[in-house]
Amino acid sequence: MKKACALFLLAVTAYISTGCNTVNGFGRDVEKVGEKVQQKSAR
Helix, strand or coil: CHHHHHHHHHHHHHHHHHHHHHHHHHHHHHHHHHHHHHHHHHC
16 A cells, blocks of 8 residues: 555656646747747847
């Protein structure tokens, strides 16, 4: 039973941390698009 709980917690932790990385990467992509729009509008 303890092994099953430990495995479940490990899986949940891995899932959450990859979700954070995905959201973080999406935020960087949106920021790059915003920078390109600002550069185009400044011309």
